[in-house]
Amino acid sequence: MINAMINTMINILLFILTFLTLNLSIITTVVSADQKIDSINFFVQQNAKAEEKYLFNPYEKIISGVAAFLIGNVGYYTSTSSVLKVTYTGIQTVGIINIGRSIYASNSPSLEKSFYHLMTDSSVDSYSKKDLSLNLLHIFAQEERAKRIALFYGSSFITAQYAINAFVYKSPGNLKNIYIFLGSVNAIVALYSALYKGEYEKYYYGPSIEIKPFITFVSSGITLNIDF
Numbered sequence: 001m002i003n004a005m006i007n008t009m010i011n012i013l014l015f016i017l018t019f020l021t022l023n024l025s026i027i028t029t030v031v032s033a034d035q036k037i038d039s040i041n042f043f044v045q046q047n048a049k050a051e052e053k054y055l056f057n058p059y060e061k062i063i064s065g066v067a068a069f070l071i072g073n074v075g076y077y078t079s080t081s082s083v084l085k086v087t088y089t090g091i092q093t094v095g096i097i098n099i100g101r102s103i104y105a106s107n108s109p110s111l112e113k114s115f116y117h118l119m120t121d122s123s124v125d126s127y128s129k130k131d132l133s134l135n136l137l138h139i140f141a142q143e144e145r146a147k148r149i150a151l152f153y154g155s156s157f158i159t160a161q162y163a164i165n166a167f168v169y170k171s172p173g174n175l176k177n178i179y180i181f182l183g184s185v186n187a188i189v190a191l192y193s194a195l196y197k198g199e200y201e202k203y204y205y206g207p208s209i210e211i212k213p214f215i216t217f218v219s220s221g222i223t224l225n226i227d228f
Helices: 002-037 039-052 062-077 082-107 111-119 131-167 173-195 199-205
Strands: 209-213 217-218 223-226
Touching: 062 082, 062 131, 082 131, 082 173, 111 131, 131 173, 131 199, 131 209, 173 209
Parallel strands: none
Antiparallel strands: 209 217, 217 223
């Protein structure tokens, strides 16, 4: 009797699961088909809504970074306590990191915006695989460049800051040695990020040494372009 009840319950559960699975698959198929039919309009509408939404101030990070940088330097210069100097060093570093993040944000690509422009270009009805691959290649190259540039400037600013702390502000001997060591490490990182380009960036922009948004060195000659 008990076995019969257990078998009946199992059969009922299997029936319910089968029913739900079939219905979910049908619903999923219908939704996918609808989305494919109107995918372009859906994509454009979603991005149009995003454009209307409030976007955070692109200068927010650099303003907060500069503020922290100034507070850290004033505090470090006026403080006589080693503990407070270390605290103000942390504030200096946070400020520089925020400046580096703002540099990254100003140079990083947007996949959504890129494809939004493709979808809303009234002069083109369809794109080839080559067109789409070039668009993605540009996005990947721009992303590699944005990360590299942010790392270069962030490490360079930290190197300069720690050099100022060590030699200009006349820090205590133990702190001075730490600043020299950390500054040297960041100088190596900055040099590496200035010289090394990722494969996407190298293919798309060329092999020249570039640390934009400010400076470009052309590897085939002694040419310097300063772009402010």
